[in-house]
Amino acid sequence: VYKVKRFPGSMRKTIWNVGKDDPRRVVHSLKVGLALTLVSLLYLMEPLFKGIGENAMWAVMTVVVVMEFTAGGTLCKGLNRGLGTLLAGSLAFFIRYLADVPGQIFHAIFIGAAVFILGAAATYVRFIPYIKKNYDYGVMIFLLTFNLIIVSSYRVDNVWSIGKDRIYTICIGVGLCLVMSLFVFPNWSGEELHKSTISKLEGLAKSIEVSVMEYFYDSEKQANDDSSEDLIYKCYEAVLDSKSKDETLAIQANWEPRYSRCCHRIPWQQYAKVGAALRHFSYTVVALHGCLQSEIQTPRSIRDLYKDSCIRLAQEVSKVLRAMANSIRKKHKFSLQILSNNLNEALQDLDGVLKSQPQLLLGSNNGRSRTPRTPKTPRTPNSYKLEEESRILLSRVKSDCCSPVGSKSKEHSREQTKEGQRHKVLRPQLSKIIITSLEFSEALPFAAFTSLLVEMVAKLDHVMDEVEELGRMSHFKEFRDDDDNN
Amino acid sequence: VYKVKRFPGSMRKTIWNVGKDDPRRVVHSLKVGLALTLVSLLYLMEPLFKGIGENAMWAVMTVVVVMEFTAGGTLCKGLNRGLGTLLAGSLAFFIRYLADVPGQIFHAIFIGAAVFILGAAATYVRFIPYIKKNYDYGVMIFLLTFNLIIVSSYRVDNVWSIGKDRIYTICIGVGLCLVMSLFVFPNWSGEELHKSTISKLEGLAKSIEVSVMEYFYDSEKQANDDSSEDLIYKCYEAVLDSKSKDETLAIQANWEPRYSRCCHRIPWQQYAKVGAALRHFSYTVVALHGCLQSEIQTPRSIRDLYKDSCIRLAQEVSKVLRAMANSIRKKHKFSLQILSNNLNEALQDLDGVLKSQPQLLLGSNNGRSRTPRTPKTPRTPNSYKLEEESRILLSRVKSDCCSPVGSKSKEHSREQTKEGQRHKVLRPQLSKIIITSLEFSEALPFAAFTSLLVEMVAKLDHVMDEVEELGRMSHFKEFRDDDDNN
Numbered sequence: 001v002y003k004v005k006r007f008p009g010s011m012r013k014t015i016w017n018v019g020k021d022d023p024r025r026v027v028h029s030l031k032v033g034l035a036l037t038l039v040s041l042l043y044l045m046e047p048l049f050k051g052i053g054e055n056a057m058w059a060v061m062t063v064v065v066v067m068e069f070t071a072g073g074t075l076c077k078g079l080n081r082g083l084g085t086l087l088a089g090s091l092a093f094f095i096r097y098l099a100d101v102p103g104q105i106f107h108a109i110f111i112g113a114a115v116f117i118l119g120a121a122a123t124y125v126r127f128i129p130y131i132k133k134n135y136d137y138g139v140m141i142f143l144l145t146f147n148l149i150i151v152s153s154y155r156v157d158n159v160w161s162i163g164k165d166r167i168y169t170i171c172i173g174v175g176l177c178l179v180m181s182l183f184v185f186p187n188w189s190g191e192e193l194h195k196s197t198i199s200k201l202e203g204l205a206k207s208i209e210v211s212v213m214e215y216f217y218d219s220e221k222q223a224n225d226d227s228s229e230d231l232i233y234k235c236y237e238a239v240l241d242s243k244s245k246d247e248t249l250a251i252q253a254n255w256e257p258r259y260s261r262c263c264h265r266i267p268w269q270q271y272a273k274v275g276a277a278l279r280h281f282s283y284t285v286v287a288l289h290g291c292l293q294s295e296i297q298t299p300r301s302i303r304d305l306y307k308d309s310c311i312r313l314a315q316e317v318s319k320v321l322r323a324m325a326n327s328i329r330k331k332h333k334f335s336l337q338i339l340s341n342n343l344n345e346a347l348q349d350l351d352g353v354l355k356s357q358p359q360l361l362l363g364s365n366n367g368r369s370r371t372p373r374t375p376k377t378p379r380t381p382n383s384y385k386l387e388e389e390s391r392i393l394l395s396r397v398k399s400d401c402c403s404p405v406g407s408k409s410k411e412h413s414r415e416q417t418k419e420g421q422r423h424k425v426l427r428p429q430l431s432k433i434i435i436t437s438l439e440f441s442e443a444l445p446f447a448a449f450t451s452l453l454v455e456m457v458a459k460l461d462h463v464m465d466e467v468e469e470l471g472r473m474s475h476f477k478e479f480r481d482d483d484d485n486n
Numbered sequence: 487v488y489k490v491k492r493f494p495g496s497m498r499k500t501i502w503n504v505g506k507d508d509p510r511r512v513v514h515s516l517k518v519g520l521a522l523t524l525v526s527l528l529y530l531m532e533p534l535f536k537g538i539g540e541n542a543m544w545a546v547m548t549v550v551v552v553m554e555f556t557a558g559g560t561l562c563k564g565l566n567r568g569l570g571t572l573l574a575g576s577l578a579f580f581i582r583y584l585a586d587v588p589g590q591i592f593h594a595i596f597i598g599a600a601v602f603i604l605g606a607a608a609t610y611v612r613f614i615p616y617i618k619k620n621y622d623y624g625v626m627i628f629l630l631t632f633n634l635i636i637v638s639s640y641r642v643d644n645v646w647s648i649g650k651d652r653i654y655t656i657c658i659g660v661g662l663c664l665v666m667s668l669f670v671f672p673n674w675s676g677e678e679l680h681k682s683t684i685s686k687l688e689g690l691a692k693s694i695e696v697s698v699m700e701y702f703y704d705s706e707k708q709a710n711d712d713s714s715e716d717l718i719y720k721c722y723e724a725v726l727d728s729k730s731k732d733e734t735l736a737i738q739a740n741w742e743p744r745y746s747r748c749c750h751r752i753p754w755q756q757y758a759k760v761g762a763a764l765r766h767f768s769y770t771v772v773a774l775h776g777c778l779q780s781e782i783q784t785p786r787s788i789r790d791l792y793k794d795s796c797i798r799l800a801q802e803v804s805k806v807l808r809a810m811a812n813s814i815r816k817k818h819k820f821s822l823q824i825l826s827n828n829l830n831e832a833l834q835d836l837d838g839v840l841k842s843q844p845q846l847l848l849g850s851n852n853g854r855s856r857t858p859r860t861p862k863t864p865r866t867p868n869s870y871k872l873e874e875e876s877r878i879l880l881s882r883v884k885s886d887c888c889s890p891v892g893s894k895s896k897e898h899s900r901e902q903t904k905e906g907q908r909h910k911v912l913r914p915q916l917s918k919i920i921i922t923s924l925e926f927s928e929a930l931p932f933a934a935f936t937s938l939l940v941e942m943v944a945k946l947d948h949v950m951d952e953v954e955e956l957g958r959m960s961h962f963k964e965f966r967d968d969d970d971n972n
Contacts, residue, residue: 018613025613033606035635040601043637044594057634067609108530115526120519123553126670127511144550147522148543151529244730286766287773290941357490447933448941455776455934 016118024067025471027185032067033154035180037115038127039173042234052172055165062173067181074181077137078174084141085170089163091118092149096159111150116347117204118146133251169330190253193246194328199276200242201325203235204285205318211289212314215449216307216339232289239282246275267473277466281459284452291449304448313453316346324467333476334467343457350450501714502588513553513671518553521666525549525659528968538658541651548659553667558675558738560667564660565741568622571656575649577604580640597636604632619737676739678813679732679757686728686764687811690771691804694942697775701935702793718775725768753959756952760811763952767945770938777935789932795836799939802832803946819962820953829943836936916926 019026042056068074086435122143125131128157147168153159181187201265210232255398320339327334451484470476505512528542538545552567554560581600609628611617617625631652641646666672696718736758807823813820956962 013839014614014616019610019617025610028612029606033602033604036629037598037602040633040637042730044597044640057638060633060637063576063632064626064633111530112526116519116523118519119522120515120834123518124501124511124515125506127515128500129502140550143522144547147526147546147550151526151544151546154530187539241729243727283769283772284776286769287938287941290770290945291937368902448937451777451934452773455773459776483635 004386024187025184028187029412029439031180031184032063034066035063035176036060041177042172052169053165055169058169059173059176060164060171063177064179068173069187069348070189070192070249070252071186071372072180072249072254072256074177074253076134076252078177079171080135080138081141082174084138085145085167088142088145089149091165092146092153093160093163095150107154111154114150115147119143126224135248169259180460188253188256189249190256190266190268193249193253193268196242196246196249197274197278198325198329199270200239200275200327201321204278204282205321207232207235208283208321209318211285211292212453215292236285236289239278240286242275242277246272261362267470270473271471274466274470277463281456281463284456285458288449288452290368291452304348306353306446306450309346309353310450310453312456313343313346314351316343316452316454320460320464324464327467327471327476329475331476333471336464336468343460347454347457350453380412394436487730499847501650504622510671510673514555517666517670518549520661521549521553522546527661528658538655539651541655542954544652544655545659545662549663552660552663555673555755556671556675556678556735556738557667558735558740558742560663561741562620562738563623564663567627567656570627571631573633574628575653578632578635578639578649579646580667581636582645597640601633605629619733651927674739674742675735676752676754677738678740679735679754682728682732682735683757683760683764684811684815686725686761687807687814689724690768691807691811692765693718694720694762694774694800694807695804697771697778698939701778702789702797722768722771722775725764728761728766728771732758753795753956756956756959760949760952760956763949767942767949770942774935774938774942777938791820791934792836792839792936795832795839796936798953799829799832799836799943802829803939803942806946810950813953813957813962817960817962819957820867822852822954829946833940833943836939 006128039056039059042052042059062081064075066074068077095114097212099107125137126139148166149163151161152162162486214232250268250272253266253271316339320343323334323339525542525545528538528545552560552563554563595815608625612622612625631649634652635645635649638648642648661685700718736754739752739754802825806829809820809825
């Protein structure tokens with residue numbers, strides 16, 4: 001304890017936060033301490049020691065190596081260790097039986113060859129993806145035990161007792177670990193996966209809502225810029241980075257005893273699939289967020305025209321995400337019909353607004369008429385006028401552009417004389433300046449924003465499929481209307 | 487070898503492919519086999535055995551546990567193991583010295599308490615992110631050795647020799663592993679990170695090019711649909727999933743002896759940062775790819791108007807990515823000026839085309855005039871005509887919509903009577919039908935496509951910054967023109 005006090009402040013804070021962020025870590029640490037103390041008693045207490053002897057050390061080692069944070073992790077490692085030891089023991093005895101010929105040198109060569117072949121084969125097998133995922137540790141322990149027994153057999157005659165003792169003590173160690181992690185404040189991988197899936201769904205829902213609100217009310221954005229930016233970023237970042245964590249949890253959860261009503265198996269792999277669908281969904285959210293940070297912004301006046309429909313669509317998407325989160329949490333099916341209806345109504349609404357305000361996008365009407373558009377089609381007077389206007393604007397833009405390009409080559413020559421810091425400060429702004437100075441059709445980013453919203457609905461479908469499949473596989477309850485209101 | 491033949495065909499193929507995909511795996515397997523055989527000689531050969539004795543087993547164990555695929559991985563584990571053992575040994579002797587009091591029971595209690603406190607503390611420390619990343623294995627070995635020595639000290643008097651032997655044998659094991667992985671066909675983590683960064687840059691460049699080409703020439707898309715889709719997907723998927731692999735490689739590479747001209751340290755962490763910037767860039771690529779798969783497609787006639795500029799911009803972006811890949815490969819700086827000029831010209835070109843063909847987007851002109859747009863502004867006759875047109879279209883769309891919605895509620899009732907398979911086949915199409923039937927302004931997805939291209943340029947800036955920083959940190963050669971032509 002006094003050790004902590006000696007650390008400098010930041011270090012002390014880090015250590016404190018590790019426990020504060022997740023108090024289960026403190027509990028786990030105490031559990032490991034307790035397990036180690038208990039297993040040490042095998043050695044320290046006279047009557048126990050008489051039964052087991054020196055080999056009690058193997059039990060201590062097993063506890064140190066096998067105890068994992070979650071029950072699934074411990075089970076996976078423990079069973080792998082047990083199985084690996086058992087298999088290696090059997091094989092080693094079999095090979096020893098084969099090699100039971102007189103002649104020390106022949107014996108040594110035989111052992112060497114067996115060690116080489118098994119070592120290479122086991123290492124190679126560990127590269128197979130399926131083995132790597134589920135049995136990596138087991139294969140390592142197999143190799144370890146096999147070598148231990150087969151090499152010992154060269155000098156020791158009672159190898160049988162070495163093997164037996166090793167298996168006994170490993171069983172004691174694994175058993176103790178399992179008791180500690182399954183029955184004393186257990187942390188279930190499955191539960192963690194379940195919760196993280198729910199929180200990811202809810203995080204994305206929040207992220208979309210905040211993004212859209214910020215897009216249309218950017219006055220508030222100026223005020224609490226950092227906090228809400230951070231919120232959006234954090235929510236989708238958690239989803240984007242979840243791949244390896246999800247997969248590990250799903251594998252560990254597969255080792256855990258399944259607890260569920262009616263003894264149905266909980267399809268943990270399906271949770272990982274939901275996670276994958278969510279990740280793909282979240283790429284669209286990232287792109288949507290990108291619209292907020294874009295250098296060119298559509299004027300408020302244009303945005304305001306479509307504000308309500310966009311916000312409505314975003315809210316419907318969030319609602320669907322939340323409904324799925326609730327569905328997983330309460331393990332009942334979600335009401336597909338109502339949600340889809342609302343979503344489609346919102347889509348129609350947005351479409352209607354876009355069509356009734358054709359200032360933004362006239363292309364749709366051109367497309368609808370189905371006549372192939374060539375530059376020769378007679379133009380309306382207005383279109384001519386616009387084109388003239390834009391030509392004038394274009395030339396203005398081009399002259400605007402010259403200055404950044406000019407300043408750039410100047411800057412480059414400066415860079416060559418005085419490299420480093422200064423260069424770094426100036427350069428990043430460049431293409432931003434140019435993008436802004438071009439004043440790309442200001443409606444463009446808004447069109448992208450709207451299109452991404454629509455795209456999002458399409459991708460949401462895939463997520464809904466996976467969640468539905470999850471519901472089917474884990475036999476969720478039928479949807480009841482009153483559940484939805486809670 | 488005969489074992490392989492017994493496996494069923496698919497299994498055999500999997501095993502074969504593991505080696506075919508990366509022949510270094512076969513080499514690594516043989517290396518491990520060889521190392522194990524060598525270390526077994528310590529036990530098998532009479533003169534060596536006399537020096538070391540039973541404890542040779544620890545060396546065998548060390549080899550099994552420490553040998554990793556890359557040199558960095560082996561160094562990291564080996565040094566962690568060595569350091570952990572050394573530290574644990576010192577601490578155990580210190581504590582043993584403290585506890586050197588008469589009275590067996592007091593001694594046992596003291597040992598138990600030490601085991602508990604150290605066990606809990608070490609487990610807790612492993613949760614600290616910095617420790618977890620770099621020293622996780624070391625802390626585990628520390629705990630293992632500490633327990634081993636302190637518990638043994640209860641019954642064995644010459645603990646000193648236990649500790650000494652363990653340290654010796656571990657040093658032999660680690661030394662052998664290091665020799666094998668540093669000098670015999672070494673696989674460097676750093677090199678792998680270097681190569682994977684280059685291939686990621688090139689993959690993204692290809693992915694963008696193919697996406698854009700497919701978007702504008704979708705006739706060819708029909709022909710070799712799967713292959714090019716797969717290509718795009720594979721290229722960016724590799725970038726998206728690279729997070730954990732990159733970080734592991736960067737950490738391992740940090741342990742490797744740095745090799746570089748002029749003894750500069752190679753900033754591996756900066757490679758990981760480039761990877762992070764690339765990941766963020768690739769989210770835009772995913773969104774761009776989403777435009778290809780979108781249910782609503784802009785008519786060819788409209789797309790063709792902007793084809794050349796878009797393709798040019800995409801090619802410039804790809805060119806920048808390839809230039810960065812080349813820059814990293816050949817370790818020279820890249821020619822910022824030429825690339826930026828080309829990129830900006832392409833941007834201006836696209837902007838020019840968009841402005842000269844205002845059929846797609848009129849909003850820009852509204853925005854430019856700076857007069858606040860209200861519905862009361864006098865409209866041009868053309869605009870009135872269009873609005874009328876769109877109203878008619880809207881009503882048509884609405885009547886179109888009724889049928890899918892109708893069929894949906896029908897479908898829902900069917901679902902309730904006959905759940906499962908059938909339901910799964912029908913449902914996923916639904917919102918697609920609705921999105922398509924709404925015929926959202928067909929220009930919308932094209933606008934999104936263009937906007938994403940522009941967005942991409944903005945994000946490319948960030949990648950360029952990181953690559954430039956990488957060049958600065960690892961003292962790349964100055965750019966020479968002839969390098970660029972190779």
